Amino acid sequence: MNFDIKTHMLKCQFCDTEVPVDDPEATKGAKKFNEGEFVRKNHYSEPEEPLVRHLADGDDPETTKHDTYACPQCGGAIEVSPTTVSTICPYCENNVVFYDKLVGNHVPDLVVPFKLDKDVLLQKYQEHLKNKPFVPKLFKRDNRIENIKGYYIPFWIYDMTAMGSAKFSAERDSGDKTSVYNVFRTGSQKFEKIPEDACIDVDDALTESLEPFAFDDSIPFKPEYLPSFISYVYDESCQSCAERASNRAATSLVDTLEHETVTDYTRVSFESDDIKTSDISAQSVLYPIWMMKTKWENKEFTFALNAQTGTFVGNLPRNNALYFGSMTIFAVLLWFVLQFFFKGADWWIPVVAGLAVSIIGHIAVDSSRVSVARATKANSYGDIKSFKLLDARDEFVRSYTRNRK
Numbered sequence: 001m002n003f004d005i006k007t008h009m010l011k012c013q014f015c016d017t018e019v020p021v022d023d024p025e026a027t028k029g030a031k032k033f034n035e036g037e038f039v040r041k042n043h044y045s046e047p048e049e050p051l052v053r054h055l056a057d058g059d060d061p062e063t064t065k066h067d068t069y070a071c072p073q074c075g076g077a078i079e080v081s082p083t084t085v086s087t088i089c090p091y092c093e094n095n096v097v098f099y100d101k102l103v104g105n106h107v108p109d110l111v112v113p114f115k116l117d118k119d120v121l122l123q124k125y126q127e128h129l130k131n132k133p134f135v136p137k138l139f140k141r142d143n144r145i146e147n148i149k150g151y152y153i154p155f156w157i158y159d160m161t162a163m164g165s166a167k168f169s170a171e172r173d174s175g176d177k178t179s180v181y182n183v184f185r186t187g188s189q190k191f192e193k194i195p196e197d198a199c200i201d202v203d204d205a206l207t208e209s210l211e212p213f214a215f216d217d218s219i220p221f222k223p224e225y226l227p228s229f230i231s232y233v234y235d236e237s238c239q240s241c242a243e244r245a246s247n248r249a250a251t252s253l254v255d256t257l258e259h260e261t262v263t264d265y266t267r268v269s270f271e272s273d274d275i276k277t278s279d280i281s282a283q284s285v286l287y288p289i290w291m292m293k294t295k296w297e298n299k300e301f302t303f304a305l306n307a308q309t310g311t312f313v314g315n316l317p318r319n320n321a322l323y324f325g326s327m328t329i330f331a332v333l334l335w336f337v338l339q340f341f342f343k344g345a346d347w348w349i350p351v352v353a354g355l356a357v358s359i360i361g362h363i364a365v366d367s368s369r370v371s372v373a374r375a376t377k378a379n380s381y382g383d384i385k386s387f388k389l390l391d392a393r394d395e396f397v398r399s400y401t402r403n404r405k
Helices: 118-129 137-142 204-209 238-261 320-338 348-369
Strands: 002-004 009-011 067-070 077-080 084-088 095-097 144-174 177-197 230-232 267-296 299-306 382-401
Touching: 077 084, 118 144, 118 267, 118 299, 137 267, 144 238, 144 382, 177 204, 177 238, 177 267, 204 299, 238 267, 238 382, 320 348
Parallel strands: 144 230
Antiparallel strands: 002 009, 067 077, 084 095, 084 230, 144 177, 144 267, 177 382, 267 299
């Protein structure tokens, strides 16, 4: 049976019969998890558990980097990574779930079922190609789609409290006079459901670019949601991922301290901080992601869709000859025009101004071509109502007079 995205029911791939996910006849023989009333867990205090391996006869567990299963429908040998818990048979396209992988804390607490199908990914991809003047035209024409697959990616999600202090340098203008201060702020803030990708083989920058994930759509895990998709269990520990989540929460608290409490200054710059996190709790959840791999000039490109919210990301190539050639031409044209506005000024002023405007303009136009980047903050998961200012101190350092021309 396949999980049908539109109806959220199990659908027979031969006769199109649909049954609810909880139907005992449709799911007989499958292992049951999280049965009864859901109990919230905290994996942060649990020890890391080893992966279950399933090796072929004669395979050395130290050197063999894949597990081998027999397809229950056609008997073909299926080779998968040790973290794979569901896949599609490459021979008969039967959906296979490896229940022996789901043991101990490798059983996800929650799952967010697929909400959007792959047609949305293809539509967003075509939209992504539009209005990108520096993407090679041959890429748009000849780029070949290699595959489109749906994945359930394991995440650790964290609740925590960030607390500590930050130091800023601030300036206040008054007429020609500028006063400089050292600004010290101490505060705390709660963060909820910070997600961290727990699969080593999946690009963290890609999954972080798909945030935020809407945790409210999560439900207790059932393996019946896995058929039709590739899914994994975690191979990055809860503790190691917690370090990344804590760093993001700390950076966001600094942001809150600056923007909520350092408000009476003309300019503010961050200098240092001492932020710690506490009261950390963690759950495990499978989030749904569509991925599409394409190939052009022997290079592989990956595009992804958050199958819950519709956020689409993926970096496109750039025609550098066109990009820098256009930048140079615009700089020369701007220099020619700016000469009339800078009459009497040094010759280099319109040159620098034209070059600067051209560079800034081209960077702005080209910025939408790149949408995959690491996340450094957890602003989307911070509870601003929980923010508390614990201490505030402003120390005058010096003043100076600005020259006016």
